[in-house]
Amino acid sequence: MSAPARVIAGSTIAALGGWLTLTSAMIEFQQRVGPSFVTMYLFCLTLAPALLARPLLSMLSGRPVGVIWFACVAAQAALAVGVFALSENNAWVLLLLALSAVFQNAAASSLMDLIGRKIPADRTSGVITAVSSGSSLAIVLGPAAGGIVLGLYSFESVLLVQFACLVCAMALVPWIGTVSRNSTGSTSRGATFLRPPHALAGAPxxxxxxxxxxIFVVYGVLIDSLEMPVLVDVQGLSPSQVGMYISLYGMGGVLVFAAATFFNKSTKDSRTVVVLVLGTFVWLFNPHSGLALLGFMLCGLGYSLVNSSVRNVYAEILASNEDIPVSDAWAWLFQVSLTISAGGFLLSSVFFHGSGSVGFLVTLLLAVCALLLLSGFLLRRSMSSAESD
Structure with missing residues (x-):
């Protein structure tokens, strides 16, 4: 198996195990304690890596990138065993799963760095697209698989499956024989919360x-906040219909994953925001027709396209500047995403607790869509200017 195929397979299997555990833990906490604990669980999974993943990578800077990735994935596997042993104690399960999220985020940042070192330049963009959209495949398969394993067996069985997925990832991804860029002079030590690496701030x-x-992350928070109210309250869908919508949303991303994995197709074009905005409008303004289903699938397709485009351009910026510590730069990008998401989910919870209007959030989402189009145009113009210089 080639190095690109091993990276894609390993990261997708690890993502599948993560989604399987995430869904099963939500169901388990809902049954044991109630929705308030589920909300706390999701908040901790977002806040913990936002606060701790980048400092963790800062502590490990100077070591080979592959070793850092392997150590973070191994730590996740060890924590899965810990959750298995303490599965009856809700507080310990919550703490260990939050810690696992920290290592998962640190591993994701290291993997992006690893791709730039292990994958041939002509395949890098396709592999980044496949890795970033591989979570869509996990979204399609993970919740269903987690529910089946949990229903037939137990929460402990789900943890064993996650452990097996992580071991497979460690066996597949070619992590041996990498050298950290930080060891050549650049450093991420002393990273300040939400402050980007110095060399990144001035990069073209x-x-x-x-x-x-x-803006893209804010869009994601709003979509996640509006998803259930619109599907259930506005469109009046049954639980099985909601499941079908979510699966089709994931299928949009699977198309991107398949194109990158099997045909090495990828994009760096910020005009992909048009697909995302179009899907959002079709979904919101046709709630009681079949077009809503198509619109939601376009949302999933557009989301994966924009996500992949941003990551590919970002990787290109990092590769062109040797002074930027790559793992720390990726950790910072994910830290920004997690921090916005944590704040957004907290505000959404307060908003709906106070009987906030869905219409207000829809209006806010439409404004964000306009900003997406504008920012996509500005990035496109910036890239065109850089190419002409």
């Missing part, structure tokens, strides 16, 4: 790209 195309990423 960085500002419009980061602007697009921030």
């Amino acid at each position: 195309r960085a500002k419009p790209l980061i602007g697009l990423w921030v």
Whole structure:
């Protein structure tokens, strides 16, 4: 198996195990304690890596990138065993799963760095697209598989499956024989919360790209907050219909994953925001027709396209500047995403607790869509200017 195929397979299997555990833990906490504990669980899974993943990578800087990735995945596997042993204690399960999320995020940042070192340049963009959209395949398969394993067996069985997925990832991904860029002079030590690496701030195309990423993350928070109210309350869908919608959303991303994995197709074009905005409008303004289903699938397709485009351009910026510590730069990008998500989910919870209007959030989402189009245009213009210089 080639190095690109091993990276894609390993990261997808690990993501599948993560989604399987995430879904099963939500169901388990709902049955044991109730929705308030589920909300706390999701908040901790977002906040913990936002606070701790980047400092963790800062502590490990100077070591081979592959070793850092392997150690983070091994730590997740060890924590899965810990959750298995303490599965009856809700507080310990919550703490260990939050810690696992920290190592998962650190591993994701290291993997992006690893791809730039292990994968041939002509395949890098396709592999990044496949890895970033591989979570869509996990979204399609993970919740269903987690529910089946949990229903037929137990929460402990789900943890064993996750452990097996992580072991497979460690066996597949070619992590041996890498050298950390930090060891050649650049360093991420002393990283300040939410402050980007110094060399990144002045890099060409960085500002419009980061602007697009921030707006994109806000869009994701709003979609996640509106998903259930619109599908259940506005469209009046049954639980099975909701499941079908979510699966089709994931299928949009699976198309991107398949194109990158089997045909090495990828994109760096920020005009992909048009697909995302179009899907959002079709979904929101045709709630009682078959077009809503198509729109939601377009949302999933557009989300994966924009996510992949941003990551590919970001990887290109990092590769062109040797002074940027790559793992720390990826950790910072994910830290920004997690921090916005944690704050957004907290505000959404308060908003709905106070009987907030769905219509207000829809209006806010439409405004964010307009900003997405603008930021996509600005990034496109910045890239065109850089190519002509």
